[in-house]
Amino acid sequence: MEFRDLKKQYRKNKRKINSAIKKVLKEGVFIGGSPVQELEDKLAEYVGVKYCITCANGTDALTLVLMAWGIGPGDAVFVPDFTFFATAEAPAFLGATPVFVDVDKDTFNMDPNSLEQAINEVNKEGHLKSKVVIPVDLFGLPADYDRIVPIAKKYNLFVLEDAAQGFGGSLRNHKAGSFGDASITSFFPVKPLGCYGDGGAIFTEDDNLMEIITSLKTHGSNNNDKYDNIRIGMNSRLDTIQAEILKVKLDIFKDYELNQIIKNTVTIKSKLSSIYKFQMIPDKYISSYAQLSIILQSLHERENFIRFLKAKNIPTYIYYKKPLSTLIAMNQRSINMKNKVTHHISERIVSIPIGSYLKSKEIKKIISTLILFKRNEN
Numbered sequence: 231m232e233f234r235d236l237k238k239q240y241r242k243n244k245r246k247i248n249s250a251i252k253k254v255l256k257e258g259v260f261i262g263g264s265p266v267q268e269l270e271d272k273l274a275e276y277v278g279v280k281y282c283i284t285c286a287n288g289t290d291a292l293t294l295v296l297m298a299w300g301i302g303p304g305d306a307v308f309v310p311d312f313t314f315f316a317t318a319e320a321p322a323f324l325g326a327t328p329v330f331v332d333v334d335k336d337t338f339n340m341d342p343n344s345l346e347q348a349i350n351e352v353n354k355e356g357h358l359k360s361k362v363v364i365p366v367d368l369f370g371l372p373a374d375y376d377r378i379v380p381i382a383k384k385y386n387l388f389v390l391e392d393a394a395q396g397f398g399g400s401l402r403n404h405k406a407g408s409f410g411d412a413s414i415t416s417f418f419p420v421k422p423l424g425c426y427g428d429g430g431a432i433f434t435e436d437d438n439l440m441e442i443i444t445s446l447k448t449h450g451s452n453n454n455d456k457y458d459n460i461r462i463g464m465n466s467r468l469d470t471i472q473a474e475i476l477k478v479k480l481d482i483f484k485d486y487e488l489n490q491i492i493k494n495t496v497t498i499k500s501k502l503s504s505i506y507k508f509q510m511i512p513d514k515y516i517s518s519y520a521q522l523s524i525i526l527q528s529l530h531e532r533e534n535f536i537r538f539l540k541a542k543n544i545p546t547y548i549y550y551k552k553p554l555s556t557l558i559a560m561n562q563r564s565i566n567m568k569n570k571v572t573h574h575i576s577e578r579i580v581s582i583p584i585g586s587y588l589k590s591k592e593i594k595k596i597i598s599t600l601i602l603f604k605r606n607e608n
């Protein structure tokens with residue numbers, strides 16, 4: 231069994247994907263061109279925002295937004311302690327200070343109470359200026375924007391939604407990618423909408439921000455004249471081949487994959503949620519299931535669980551083994567609250583195979599193996 235079956239995804243959609251790639255080879259335009267613009271229009275429409283700006287990857291997308299807002303040394307950027315490294319790496323790379331906020335024990339997303347407490351501590355301490363909060367839509371589930379956005383407003387912070395894993399998820403019909411003053415996603419192959427290499431995008435309603443980011447991603451050029459550079463930027467583009475692939479894959483995602491992954495997850499959870507604690511998806515939320523994660527009772531039980539599944543050829547992964555605040559790279563450059571929930575979760579969490587292309591035989595095997603594990607344990 232594959233953890234995420236990209237080979238099967240390709241086999242099922244081979245004809246469409248091959249012809250998309252061939253089209254680019256025939257046209258001979260490999261950077262920019264109309265496919266990139268067409269993809270950006272399609273993505274903006276799907277997410278329901280005015281602008282989509284593609285770039286080279288999700289990490290660049292985070293960095294570009296923070297650069298456009300002028301974030302740097304002396305600024306505090308509030309990030310969840312339980313996420314992929316890039317969420318905190320982007321502000322640290324620009325010299326700002328990541329402040330690690332604890333997460334909710336059920337949704338594993340940024341805890342609004344913990345956020346407000348962290349803001350108050352930073353403001354009271356007085357060394358840093360509180361500037362940005364980066365909520366993460368972890369494992370496909372949008373963060374608690376109903377509570378986080380008002381807190382950000384109250385303290386005058388920008389909201390940068392990290393929807394690298396959240397694409398396709400929603401809250402009351404609003405799609406992930408639409409909750410921040412700016413939002414980002416990643417097209418890394420195993421993300422909900424993946425390409426065949428690296429890729430990323432930024433979403434915003436803000437005309438001015440769109441202009442600055444468009445300039446920053448092309449060496450800080452004047453947007454009317456490529457060789458009239460008006461700021462220091464970077465080179466961050468989505469390749470034309472990836473844009474054509476994503477145009478095809480976005481349609482497949484909309485028409486089939488998102489519904490199918492939700493169905494597969496419902497089947498698995500309906501048989502297992504009485505004996506396992508899954509990431510909670512609250513009312514009015516839809517997850518796009520970048521991961522299907524469960525919490526075991528202890529570090530020890532997790533070790534046994536992983537070994538048991540491996541023996542039955544079911545792969546597992548641990549996202550994430552360590553709170554970001556404990557990583558060596560973050561020594562001295564971050565502010566670390568006592569994030570008890572993050573520590574608890576990172577010792578017990580494990581992700582099991584999920585995808586739109588799981589066979590019903592594979593789903594049955596996952597269910598029966600997980601039931602068997604609990605029986606053997608007790």
Ligand SMILES: *Cc1c(COP(=O)(O)O)cnc(C)c1O
Nearest residue numbers: 287288289314316317394416418
């Ligand atoms: C994958 C990921 C990123 C970075 O995306 P890349 O395209 O790999 O640079 C950022 N944030 C989160 C939460 C991610 O999962």
